[in-house]
Amino acid sequence: MEGSQSKSIRVKLVEIFLIVSVTVFVIVIFIYYNLNRTIREMDTVYNSNIQFNDLSENVGEIQNSLYQYLSTKSSDSLEDYYRYSQDYQELLDGLNNQVSGDPVKLAEKNIYYLSQTYLEVADEAVDRKRGRDAAGVRESYQETEEIYGYIQANISSVNTSTFVSNAKNYSTLRVILSYTTGFSICVLFGVMAIAVGWIIMMTRSITKPLIELAGVATEIAQGNMDVDFPIVETGDEVTAVAKACNKMIGSIRNYIEETKRNYERENELVANELRMKNDLKEAQLKYLQAQINPHFLFNSLNAGAQLAMMEGAEKACMFIQNMADFFRYNVRKMEKDVTLREELQLVDSYIYILNVRFAGDIHYSRQIDERLLDISMPSMILQPIIENAVNHGIREMEGEGVIHLSVFGNEAEVCIEITDNGVGIEPETAAKVMRGESVHSMSGRDSEGIGLDNVINRLRSYYGRQHVFEIRRREEGGTAVTLYIPKKGEELEDDENTDL
Structure with missing residues (x-):
C-alpha cells in the first residue's frame, strides 16, 4: 500500500465494527442509568409509606400479644410479645429522633419517643403481671392503650400526608420516566440509523471497485483481452489487486503475441521440413528406381528356387526361398506393425541365411x-x-x-x-x-x-x-x-x- 493514509479492508471493517459497537454500548448504558435512577426515586417515594405501615402493624401485634398475656398469662403470648417488641425496636431505629423543621421528620421524632415510652410501660405491665399485682397491671395496660392510640394516630397522620406528597411525586416521576424512555428509544434508533447508513457507505466504497474488477474479469474470461482493470485509489488491497491484474494482463498479451510468433515460426519450420521430406522421398524414389525392381528381384529369386528344385539342389532352393522371404518382409513390413509370430519367422529366415554364409x-x-x-x-x-x-x-x-x-x-x-x-x-x-x-x-x-x-x-x-x-x-x-x-x-x- 502507498501513503500514510492507506488502510487495509480488514482495518476498515474493524474500525466500522468498533465505532458502531462502542456508540451503541454508550447509548445503552445511558438509557440503563436513567431508567434505574428514575426507578430508584419511585421506590424511595413508597418506602416511607411502607415503613409507617410496618410500624402500625407491628405495634398492633405488640398490643394484641400484651393483652393476651395479661389475660391468660400464656407463655406463647409472652414469647410473641418479646418477638414483636424486638422487631418494633428495629423499625424505630430507622426513624428520625433529632429535632428538625420538616413536619414529617418532626412526626417521626414524636412517634419514636412515644414508642419508647409505650415499650417501657408495656414491659412494666408484664413485670406487674409476673408479680401478681392486678391493680398495677390494669393501670399499666390502660396507659399502654392510651399511648398506643397516640402512636396509631400519629402514624396515620404522617402516612396520609406522606402518601399525598408521594402521589404527586409519583405522577411527576412517571412523566419523567415516559419522556426518558421515549427519548432513549429515539436516540438509539437514530444512532442505529446513522450506523447502518455509515456501514452501507463504507461497504459500498469497498465493494464497488470489486464489482468493477469482476466485470472486467468476466470480459477477459469471455476472450476480450483488450480491456484493462480500472485503477481506483482506495488505499487498500483493491488498488493493489487491480494493478497486479493489469500487469498480469500485459504479461498474458505479450505471451500470446510471442506464442503467435513462435507458432508462425514453427509452421514455417514444419512447412520447410515437409518440403525437405518430400524432396528426400523424391530422391529416394529416384534412387530406388535406379535399383533392381523389388518385384523383379522376388520373381527372379522364386524362379531360381524353382530351377534349383528341378535340378535337385534342395539346399540352394531353401537358401533362395529364405532370401526371397527376407527381402519381401523388409520391403512390405518396414512401415507397418507386425506380430511377434511374423518377427520370429523373419529371424528363422535370417538364421538360415547366416548358417549358409558361415557354414x-x-x-x-x-x-x-x-x-x-x-x-x-x-x-x-x-x-x-x-x-x-x-x-x-x-x-x-x-x-x-x-x-x-x-x-x-x-x-x-x-x-x-x-x-x-x-x-x-x-x-x-x-x-x-x-x-x-x-x-x-x-x-x-x-x-x-x-x-x-x-x-x-x-x-x-x-x-x-x-x-x-x-x-x-x-x-x-x-x-x-x-x-x-x-x-x-x-x-x-x-x-x-x-x-x-
Whole structure:
C-alpha cells in the first residue's frame, strides 16, 4: 500500500465494527442509568409509606400479644410479645429522633419517643403481671392503650400526608420516566440509523471497485483481452489487486503475441521440413528406381528356387526361398506393425541365411510361449539384435556360436530374451546402448543393417515408456538382450510352453 493514509479492508471493517459497537454500548448504558435512577426515586417515594405501615402493624401485634398475656398469662403470648417488641425496636431505629423543621421528620421524632415510652410501660405491665399485682397491671395496660392510640394516630397522620406528597411525586416521576424512555428509544434508533447508513457507505466504497474488477474479469474470461482493470485509489488491497491484474494482463498479451510468433515460426519450420521430406522421398524414389525392381528381384529369386528344385539342389532352393522371404518382409513390413509370430519367422529366415554364409557355425534354439505370438509390435526389431549378436559377439570368438531366443511373460508384459555365447559386451558399451547412442564394435566393423540405437528409440517411441530394452554381460560369457513389450490387453490362450 502507498501513503500514510492507506488502510487495509480488514482495518476498515474493524474500525466500522468498533465505532458502531462502542456508540451503541454508550447509548445503552445511558438509557440503563436513567431508567434505574428514575426507578430508584419511585421506590424511595413508597418506602416511607411502607415503613409507617410496618410500624402500625407491628405495634398492633405488640398490643394484641400484651393483652393476651395479661389475660391468660400464656407463655406463647409472652414469647410473641418479646418477638414483636424486638422487631418494633428495629423499625424505630430507622426513624428520625433529632429535632428538625420538616413536619414529617418532626412526626417521626414524636412517634419514636412515644414508642419508647409505650415499650417501657408495656414491659412494666408484664413485670406487674409476673408479680401478681392486678391493680398495677390494669393501670399499666390502660396507659399502654392510651399511648398506643397516640402512636396509631400519629402514624396515620404522617402516612396520609406522606402518601399525598408521594402521589404527586409519583405522577411527576412517571412523566419523567415516559419522556426518558421515549427519548432513549429515539436516540438509539437514530444512532442505529446513522450506523447502518455509515456501514452501507463504507461497504459500498469497498465493494464497488470489486464489482468493477469482476466485470472486467468476466470480459477477459469471455476472450476480450483488450480491456484493462480500472485503477481506483482506495488505499487498500483493491488498488493493489487491480494493478497486479493489469500487469498480469500485459504479461498474458505479450505471451500470446510471442506464442503467435513462435507458432508462425514453427509452421514455417514444419512447412520447410515437409518440403525437405518430400524432396528426400523424391530422391529416394529416384534412387530406388535406379535399383533392381523389388518385384523383379522376388520373381527372379522364386524362379531360381524353382530351377534349383528341378535340378535337385534342395539346399540352394531353401537358401533362395529364405532370401526371397527376407527381402519381401523388409520391403512390405518396414512401415507397418507386425506380430511377434511374423518377427520370429523373419529371424528363422535370417538364421538360415547366416548358417549358409558361415557354414552352419551358428546354433540357434528357442523356447516360445505360443500364447504370446499374436501381440503387436514394430517391425524389424529382433533381426537387428540377432545381427548384432553375430557381428559383435560370435564372429569375434573361436568355435561354434550359440544363440538362444525365449519368449515368456506375466500379466503386464511380454519378455523376449536373446542370449549368445560370444565375447560379451563391456559395461561401458552396454550403458551407451541403454542410453540409445549409436555404438560400433571394438574391432571397427560397423553393422550393415539397423543399429541397436534405432531399435531402442523406436520401441520407446512406440510404447511411450523408457523401460523397453535391457542389455548386459552374462556371467557365464556372452551377452543377453531382453525386450519388455506391454501386452496392451491381448488375451492369452491356455497353450503350454513349446520348446523348439
